[in-house]
Amino acid sequence: MDLPDDRPEVISPMKRVEAHSLVDDIAQQLETAIVSGELRPGTKLSEQGLAKTLGVSRSPLREAIRRLEGRKLIERTPNIGARVAQLSPTELYDLLVVREALEGMASRRAAENMTEADVARLRELLHEHALQQEASAGAGYYQQGRDFDFHFLIIRASRNDRLIAMLCDDLYDLLRVYRYNSSTKPGRAKKALEEHEAIVEAIASRDGDRAEDAMRRHLRNARAHLERELADQGSVARAPGPGAL
Amino acid sequence: MDLPDDRPEVISPMKRVEAHSLVDDIAQQLETAIVSGELRPGTKLSEQGLAKTLGVSRSPLREAIRRLEGRKLIERTPNIGARVAQLSPTELYDLLVVREALEGMASRRAAENMTEADVARLRELLHEHALQQEASAGAGYYQQGRDFDFHFLIIRASRNDRLIAMLCDDLYDLLRVYRYNSSTKPGRAKKALEEHEAIVEAIASRDGDRAEDAMRRHLRNARAHLERELADQGSVARAPGPGAL
DNA sequence: ATCTTGTCGATTGTCGACAGTGTTCTATCG
């Protein structure tokens, strides 16, 4: 029995070419088109039109739409068509409540699991944010991508794949569709930065309870901020009333 | 196999039957087949076979599979086929962590929003559980459906549609696939009942903090119980299960 | 005897076409 030691003629380290199905490609394209804003919420997705645009047949396109439908990124009404998911203010609020729950838990797990190197990276990010905010002082509108980086780093540190997928893949996609940002106004941005600091501190000291609490406080504040903005815009009041169920 | 007589123009008054598309039906059938155990985790879903069994063509079947794929109930590998989602012990644990976060939040919102009538119904359920447990004293294996009723009632009372959908439609489906029950052993059942009582009490007194805490404690205990069971079983040894199918 | 390689069968991926349904435009009637 000779030792296998089989790396015989593999010169290049095995490019794992991941059997990309056409449906995967289409779904990916649709997803990026939606979250990038190219396809706005409520846009009707014509099968024929899209198929022609993407240069594919309707069958794989329909399957891609079905998958995104399962992820709640696309809504479909029989015999009418598919539309990009559109959230009412109430639905957005509900989604942010879910986010508070999930990301609070992620923050807790991150405090327990995050490597020192990642903690350092987190501090670095925080520092960059602070600098950026000083620079763009009043007009501060601090970059959406940066904020996402901060939250994503924490979420991934939770080491919980399901949690990561639900937040990074599904929930944040929906928030991106709405150009939602926790700190779009200068006053809020400053406060948000302080809250971020509190979160990092809690994580650095490996205090799960405090980390969850800080994150949830942060997200609650952001939500309240949004509510005020929506109220200012005089949009529809929540008013679900004790009717249902 | 011809379809059932398509009695063409029955003057049925306004069949506002939500335009059931064939894909919806198939997806529903697949879902129930999976959660009922008829299709065990890891089972390969042959398109031809299933299409012939259900009496439909492959196209709508494939679309239904895609939707369930988006919901993580089915996993698919290109050119190989679709399989019923299979959770490793780690993935099950991760899922239960997510459940703790979401259902804790649901419990909090329930404490804030639940009607008095529903609180009464909750107490009633609790009472039924207690009776049933006394009856089947030692052998207690208290019924999965009942336990679900309890949790579902609380979740729905959260008045958060997104939260409700995530828990009732998606997460609990996955747990059902694994015949997961928070209290499968007598000793645990008794303690679970006490924990349920604590939850109800917190909700009844409209204390959101305590309601969330009690629910999360309950779910953590259940999770720890499962961990011990898995550890006892050592290897995977997936017991034949309750003779499903 | 074992490993490689070519072929076969089966299954999945994709496509074009037809049928059913919703929408819209128009023509006619009140």
Add this chain to the structure above:
DNA sequence: CGATAGAACACTGTCGACAATCGACAAGAT
């Protein structure tokens, strides 16, 4: 002139067929 009924159109829903790919088995070479 406005409203309504009808028809034409466009779109989605479903199907069967063809192409591409994977797994298995068998034959040959080392």
